Amino acid sequence: MPTRMLAFSLLLAVSCLAPGCHGLEEEKVISLPAESDNEAQMTVADKDAPPAATESVISDAEYREIAEEAFIYGFPMVMNYGVMNEYFLNPDSSQYKCPINQLFNTARVYTPKDTAVVTPNSDTPYSFICADLRAEPLVLTVPKIDPKRYFSFQLIDMYTFNYGYIGSRTTGNDGGTYMIAGPSWQGEKPEGIDKVFPCETDFSLAVIRTQLFDAADLENVKEVQAGYHAQPLSAFLKQPAPESAAKIDWPAVDEKAIKANPFAYLNFVLQLCPATGPAAAEKDLRAKFAKIGVEAGKPFDVDKLTDAQKESLAAAMKSGMEKIAARAGSFGKLINGWSIGAAFGDRDFFHGDWALRAAAAKAGIYGNDAIEATYPLAHSDAAGNPLDGSQHNYTLTFAKDEFPPVQAFWSITMYDGKTQLLIENPIDRYLINSPMLPNLQKNEDGSLTIYIQKDSPGKEKEPNWLPAPDGPIYMVMRLYWPKEMPPSILPPGEGSWQPPGIHPAD
Template sequence: MLASDHRLGLAAEAFIFGYPLVSNVRLSVRTAAEGIGPIRPAGYNAFAHETEPPAPLSCFVSVDNDALCSVAEVDLTPGPLVLRIPDTPDRYSVMIFMDAWRNNFAYVGRRTTGGRGGRYLLVPPGWTGSAPASLARIEAPTRLLTLINRFGFDGPADIAAVSRLQEELDLSPLDSEARRAEGPPEHSKRVCDDLRFWEELRIWLRAYPPSRAEAEYARHFTSLGILDDPSPYVDPNPGLAWSLRTGLRAGRDKLERVAHAGRALTNGWVSTPHALDFNLDRLGPGTIDDPAWRISDRAQARLARAMAARLPRGATHGYEEIQASRAIDTDGRQLSGAHRYLLELVPPPQAAFWSLTMYDAPEYYLVENPLHRYSLRSGDRDLRRGPDGSVRILLQSDPPEDGGPLDNWLPAAVGDFRPVLRIYEPGADVLDGTYVLPPIRRIDRSPGQPIIRTTVHRGVGAPGQAGHPGGQVSLDDHR
């Protein structure tokens, strides 16, 4: 088979286009049937909850230690659903609405409603029925959705209050006689495993069509059979099958290269506030429809969507939350528990709170320590602050010397480690780059010790960039 087969290049391009849909629907099916990490299975159109704070060796890497999550896999095929969200005026909360293509298309929470809850009507595309005017309508771009809710909590004593809020989350059919949701259509068992991705893309592209602009783009792949019915993959043409198998590997390899190409560091911190700006067509309540939050080039937007699909679900646009991670000190050396470090943090402008969480490296699990302290937060009452509000945070594996106060100590791993700063509802100075995070400075260097400068880049696909219980799908799952 000639490498010049034009369908090979098309297949690589089609893999990047279809990967978010296929990986996300697979994960939806798996979560509904098996649960995800500590969250039990609940089927479709029901919430399941994270009931305990994350701990070291959690099921998730770079786990969010600031909020407890609730997840609902949603199928609107039988008809609209009524969503009930409780009032949360005094704590951080956000409900993330994500369509089958991995687009965040709506948010409800503290930033958007001031923590005011309510009853919302989730309607499938094209629905024209009637409903009570008291229900706030949210039109879904696809009939398959994922809802991820996060309630902030203030330590173990606050868990019971969060659990009561979680129990108030509810999904119920608008029509009490609507049939039971069954989830996505299954692919043909007659298709061989190494063409399974293409069969699933063919079926789910039909079941959950993208926006008009992206549907027009999908016609570009007509010769690959993804728009055909019946399936061309049951008894495929040998030339087509070779192109699909080889093109899938080429597309997968491209995503790996992009993931490990690295990104520029800002004072040693890595952040991607615009990683979710690929939703160009279907922006609903709580989103910001502004050129500053859109990737204008559709080819780049598709690549960004595919990169986001590599990560755990639950990430948000930068205007909801920003994460910044750091792996090196001011000298370019890997952060290590063999040394002591100081972060002199001028609090970032925000409307909710900030937190600094410690993870080991390279696994990115929470770090076990005698205080059971995994994060420091802006709301911590014992945190010592300077006259200007700045916080001097000690990052080290051992307690401060000479029995010093522990209030500003964030215990580090004995080996390599990586702290992550999260800023919830970041202010304008954070979003426009006016606010710059300070470096992390090593404070135990011997006089005259030589400096060896290195550069560490974390690719977009570094484990757990999002770190929420939304699940993650490996590229190796796609054959």
């Protein structure tokens, strides 16, 4: 039976993570060489250890202020751990992909049954790898790929920073060999490695997207995916493997436990994020968090807090979630009902703006840098009224030759406005994208109208139908590798190209 996974659910009204994925025979796992069994045990947040911050040494107001900041800071990190647990740590999860340090290919696009990540992309079959970088780096090999086919390896650390890219835009389609190195690795770039990507955290996620042109193209995508390889550096160099890193006692992702004590999960994640290198800038921040017991590897026993601390903690969680929700609804510039902004990037991009990082995760965790993919978001029509498929039918019309200016491709994906998940519909269509253009019907003046409604607009218009939910609508436009020269959507919200508005059709 599927089990609902709420990564950092707390008071999460929209960004709940849930399971429901069904496995297909086309899915393959590419295994790495077996690691040594010489593993030490590392137990996380010992339940018998003394609780942290059980006596009030700061005022209630300061306790609440610190707790709110820690909540906002930790929101995406714990949300990320929840996905990591579902995908790579819990074989009983319906969302499970493969063990850590193995590369997994999904030879299909996502459907409503894929619910571990909100606002999932249904354009590109995904591949994934969760890398343990503690003992040694991981080497990724990419085959030569048709220059017409877009692909990208998005490298994400435990902070949810995008710290590097391999792909069409950055490294090209001629293939190559790349290395991901953790914070403890020291050394020169090995021979045969094209580029080294330093990661701030002990674990890293790679989200791999491979463009699918149409259903008939799936076998070609499988062939490309089969060329993706991952192996430890020692295997790449044909040298003995180093001693294995300590074994981790991974905490289960439990909805009740997360709601009751999110800070315990944050304390666990923090020990995988050493405050070294660029993260050394966080030392003062972490010292502040430690005043209330938010500290790497330490237990956080809510039951042993004072009544005043419990009250402050609950208030901080509530106000923190409200600030995240408000920021998620306000970042970017509103243009014709579409919110356009940049919300994803590396450490330098966020520059300590933890509310923006949390809001980005709430809107759709693992989003790309704007230069890799820009995401106009729509909850409202061109007049600013909420989109609701139970109340209206809508149209979206691109004028002749005014499609989104991209180097790769673009899409418009429909989601349930309440869950931010793909919706079931009678034609199993979750998006309309540029590869579909030859099969769409143009208007007499060369423009293209997309019909957005819960019921079919009729057989004649059905090729242009984007099925909507019977209720609130959430739409995401994905512009992969947007052009930088005008007309362009870049810089996000300031570019010369603007998406057309969504209008009620009735």
